[in-house]
Amino acid sequence: MAQVIVVTSGKGGVGKTTSSAAIATGLAQRGKKTVVIDFDVGLRNLDLIMGVERRVVFDIVNVVQGEAKLSQALIKDKRVPGLSILPASQTRDKDALTKEGVQAIIEELSQEFDYIVCDSPAGIEKGALMSLYFADQAIVVTNPEVSSVRDSDRILGVLQSKSKRAEEKKEPVKQHLLLTRYDAARVERGEMLKLEDVLEILAIPLLGVIPESESVLKASNAGNPVIMDTESQAGQAYSDAVSRFLGEERPHRFLDVEKKKGLLGRLFGGRAA
């Protein structure tokens, strides 16, 4: 039976799709057969971040409505073996998804894959509820910023009351915090909520902290999941997070400001990756 992971946040623009792409790619790189599903029906973007936008033929709505087979809609990643993408529809709306339809897709994917990563749309409407309903685990993507933290707390409440596990009174959805866009310099100046503050408020286990990094935009420009950029701090932080997700111990990195470079370092060191 596959593990279903929802990547969610409530708030938009905090890095759900970037994180879904990175984590799904990381799991596949470690030999786990992984499929990542875009639940943002009407605002498809996972295909762009994964760099497969030109290969989309059918989407999740076609499969739910019986217009295409699941195997026809799945796009196999050409870089990482064992990684597939199920795109969202760009033309339909979120009501095209039904609980029964999504359940059938997840059951069929469970036969073939070890992990099913569900990239949630923003909000707490139908699309978001569909993406989290079948989850065994949830990765809550949060920025160190008041509205993101509040929305994360709200989505934690939704996971605890509206998921299948909650409705059937089973063991609750396992929750993980992924703090993204963390700027150690601003934290040090007291301008940004620090990791400890966010952990104290949300009170869920920490999966990882992804530093604010120029490499995230570069990766999305190119359509490469940022975890493949092994030089960048963000890529390394995602890689650590995936290892932790699989039960390995990894120290948290990039939480403090790097030591000031000397004059030569400043001249030749370039910008932070």
Next chain:
Amino acid sequence: MSWLNFFRKERETNGTAATAKDRLQVIISHERVSRTKDDFLPKLQQELVQVVARYVSIDPGKVQVNLERGGDFSTLAIDIELPGPAGKAA
């Protein structure tokens, strides 16, 4: 000394993260409680108006219910405008 204070003050005013944390702790603790029960304020306002209207004629539009959520305690303030002596009594 005074120029040192200047820098110290500047640092403190930059420290908005502490304000963010305090505000979040208060609002989230309130929202967690209200998650499990319905918002009672509209019904409270409606019932209050009914009780007061038994004794005084009031305009239901001139009833203000204000709630200030705090960390240790919250304040519920209810403002009901009563008609003046010249007002038309029912």
